[in-house]
Amino acid sequence: MTAKSVQFWFEFASTYSYLSIMRIEERAAEAGFEIDWKPFPLGPIFKAQGWDNSPFNIYKAKGDYMWRDMERLCAHRNLPFVTPDPFPQNSLSAARLALAAQDEPWFVDYCKGVYAAQFGAGKNIADPDTLSEIVLRAGADPAHWLSRMGEDDVKQALKTRSAEAMELGIFGAPSFIVDGELYWGDDRLDQALGAGG
């Protein structure tokens, strides 16, 4: 039997993507799904909607709520949670490095490492030293991969990924796609994996 597949679209600066990346492997395995990992940049999509900042910063009540919601959910899931400073972080380098390393065996460890550093340890993921340490811990060569992220094919791959997200109607992160159906938000993970609704 071929495993079912879930596309997992995540943005490295996104708080709710942190919630999903820390549980999607276990949930997908239980439900018999393979994960198609799709790191993507949400900035261009927000810009197209007329936002030059996170809506959580633009709309204060919504932002205040989000931080409290994250605190409660992380406490319930036993996930460490630190408010990133600044927020949102500039995730361009982290995303380019992810696109460069998409086919590497340490790719998932790298992605989870970016979230753990940012939301668990309060590090700035725009800082090359932070990325170096994450790559090293994932078991790869930081010097090589940090230089890869500046190359044209990698930059282009991220632009293509961004265009693909917009084409699919994605407007926020995390998003999940199963059988052409779009599901938005960590709250929809179980539903995307077939648990009704």
Place this chain on the structure above:
Amino acid sequence: MTAKSVQFWFEFASTYSYLSIMRIEERAAEAGFEIDWKPFPLGPIFKAQGWDNSPFNIYKAKGDYMWRDMERLCAHRNLPFVTPDPFPQNSLSAARLALAAQDEPWFVDYCKGVYAAQFGAGKNIADPDTLSEIVLRAGADPAHWLSRMGEDDVKQALKTRSAEAMELGIFGAPSFIVDGELYWGDDRLDQALGAGG
């Protein structure tokens, strides 16, 4: 033992408020909560955020997704669902009538009737005939209650309710408050009623 209490903040034109009002009584009873019903107008809050329309109309991808999400959720919950035309509906009269009737024994039936007419039967809740029919079905006198909604004390009560919502940091509907904690969205109903998170 005193029952615990959940404040339920709902806007009559809100799609996701429809989902919550159709299940909150059962869920609250199971969890041992009394419901403190708080119909309120979201328009003034959206206006304060710079929106003169529903964000689902302003942001097309988000709107397209919301309609599909509602379709799926209503199908799963065996709720009829018709896209209101126009959307959002002008809910001012429906909300004023609710405030006028807040202490009446048929108040909850009226509120659910507004949602059923709008999202189940495709009626326009700005139409006095629609409201008359809902009041009549709830068991009260339409002529009396439709005239009440134009009176100053009722208009003022709705303005006070709106200010109270803003004061509490409410920015969307439905919202729930338990022990001073704000929960936003039908997705948070179970959590508000104590199911973890």
